[in-house]
Amino acid sequence: MKKIVECVPNFSEGRNTETIDAIADAIGNTAGCTLLDVDPGRSTNRTVYTFVGEPDAVVEGALAGARVAREKIDMRTHKGEHHRMGALDVCPFIPVANVTMDECVALSKAFGQRAADELGIPVYLYEASAAQDYRRKLPQIREGQYEAVKDRIVKPEWKPDFGPAQFIPEWGATVTGARFFLIAYNVNLLSTPNQAHRIALNLREAGRGPDKPGRLKEVKGMGWYVDDYNLAQVTVNLNNYRVTPPHILYEEVKKEAALLNVAVTGSEIVGVVPLEAILAAAEYYIEKENLFVLDEDQKVRLAVERLGLNAVAPFNPKEKIIEYIIAEEPDEPLAGLTTRQFIEEVASRSSAPGGGSVSAAIAAMGAGLGSMVAKLTLGVRKFEDVDAKMRKLIPPLHQAAHALIPMIDADTHAFNDYVAALGLPKETDADRACRDEQLQLGLKNAIDTPLSVMATADAAWDALVAVATYGNIASKSDVEVGARALEMGIWGAYKNVVINMAGITDDIYKKQTLEKADALKNRAADMCGQVLEILDSRS
Incomplete structure (x- = not known):
């Protein structure tokens, strides 16, 4: 990363x-x-x-x-x-x-x-x-x-x-x-500047002096009045947002404001902010309110809403969150294709994309089907008794499906590294030694990538078995296809591990890797069988 x-x-x-x-x-x-x-x-x-x-x-x-x-x-x-x-x-x-x-x-x-x-x-x-x-x-x-x-x-x-x-x-x-990242953060109050400053004194680390420290560590702050906004603010520097994050400061200001019968009307982040701080706020409110929010963009929206970050000026995540400001388009030429284009590319007169990329795509779809059925079960009145279970089952399936998508391209990139090593010069002993070393590195990369596909897909099995057990039975065939696809994706990745292993000269690496791959392949067959057996028993 x-x-x-x-x-x-x-x-x-x-x-x-x-x-x-x-x-x-x-x-x-x-x-x-x-x-x-x-x-x-x-x-x-x-x-x-x-x-x-x-x-x-x-x-x-x-x-x-x-x-x-x-x-x-x-x-x-x-x-x-x-x-x-x-x-x-x-x-x-x-x-x-x-x-x-x-x-x-x-x-x-x-x-x-x-x-x-x-x-x-x-x-x-x-x-x-x-x-x-x-x-x-x-x-x-x-x-x-x-x-x-x-x-x-x-x-x-x-x-x-x-x-x-x-x-x-x-x-x-x-x-x-x-130094650590400093977040300049202001909480808006319908109050006097004196009231805002009283709140700041109670919260900032220095408090009112050595004998009366404030409650929050790594916080410097004061209260003031902003004529442009026609409101007061508790204005602070959060010197370490992992010690005192914005949402904790905001909630503590709300407590202090309630004691003074003062209204809090949102907050603002001055400058930019790390994504981690915004997601931490989202997780806080998700837990506090027993919410179920999965996608990152929805978590960002929740944090913006709960902290009132749009109160005095628009909070555009793409302009305020550092990671979004400098984000680059992912290097995923295959995963970014339409389904038709991807199939046509596979069917073309080229060795890549091949079985490894296809296996990653199939495994992603298998985990995706499990995620879909769990989401279709969640929130349905007739399945309210398994709502808590679905909340736990959706994340691993959702995450596995999304994590497998970039591996479609990773497999082809790994193979291309090996092909590039084949083209290295071999006129002298030094050339040949360098070429052999790069070929071995290329082969290991071409093995480690499908092995990662296997491990990532494997993380979905336990949740998929539970979805088969408790999920909406009307989607039985979707779970069956999902199980078969997940197993097929793992099996296909296994075959890519094995075929590339033939050229490996490191016997220890070969033995350890094949043992791991065999275990994942065998577990996939067993777990797929469990899913199908459970679904047969529910029909």
Whole structure:
């Protein structure tokens, strides 16, 4: 799965449009980077850029922006309301999807080293990247702002992590590091700003001071009044949405508001949000209200509705959820075909797509039929007594059917890798050794893919047996076809495992893989028999 990192560099320029646009262009034109937002502030004289991309790409994007800043920003003339210490003041790297915090720490260090070497600037590490606790937080490093850098940077305890321990007047110093994703989140109230602030004080981690901490961890916030909306807000930064997610903050605000006889009228997310946070909200309300919601788009809709995210401005998931903003069309040329086109492609004068892709498609349809019957049973009055069972049976069948769809193309891709290895040169001993190694890798890939088809389809069997037992008997033939299709798909995938195994030279891999494949094939035959026997007994 694609790795996604967010980078949010803050540059000390919020008034000069030419410079702001030049930095935006440098970041946005970096291969692999998607610029999500540019937020300049005249009074702060600061612009916050938000962009995402794969790990290496975001480092290049940050460096591209820093190069422009080195040329165009002069801190000797900079004034603004926001605290700052450098032209590129702070540059955090934030894990969004399939990336660890440790990986982002490594990215920040790579950026810091390269920026220091190339631009000749001092760079400090903060948050998860920091080596010393006394300079872990941004306010600690930035104390005294740009004006204090000259005297602090020469002290041993304030030697930069990268770059020269000397004052660069036109630049100042830069802070970089890795931190968790920060969600800027506001809850709307029909109240006074004072009431909103009272609620914020009760909830934010700092509370009213050291002796009166608030209830929610990793929350910074206050109350204010927004003239444009004609309402008050509890405005917060959720520093770690896995500790305090938006839906928990929202529910706690509702509790506090009820004590003050104040109405809550929805909320807003400022900027973008990870999909994980929205789905967590959906799961919370699904459990709280004993709902049954399966599809991701419906879960997103539920979260948007329950949190009132459309209250003050439209919440368009494709523009607000990071994963949707940068989503690419799946590489599924076969699965994306019509049924007619797929069959015609199989029937063409070509070895791919072949039995492996067809097996994945058949298995997907088998699991899909089981899912269909379970869904047709759910919510029907005459089957209310098995409603709870159907809620548990639908997800594994639904998930297996959807998981098998991309495997239609994966099998063909795996075979193509092997074919490509066949075309490698074999003139010298080194050529032949390299070719043999790639052929073995290609064969293992061509085996592991149908083996994954078998394992994914196998996950549907227990639920399919239960659907045969409790499902709508009017759909008996659909379950029978589903069972046969699921077994056939697994059997077909097994045959692809076996035929590709002939060229494998790794005896241990061969033995272990065949044992696993045999077990899955035999279980499929047994489970299919159980489904058919159960259905015969219900007729």
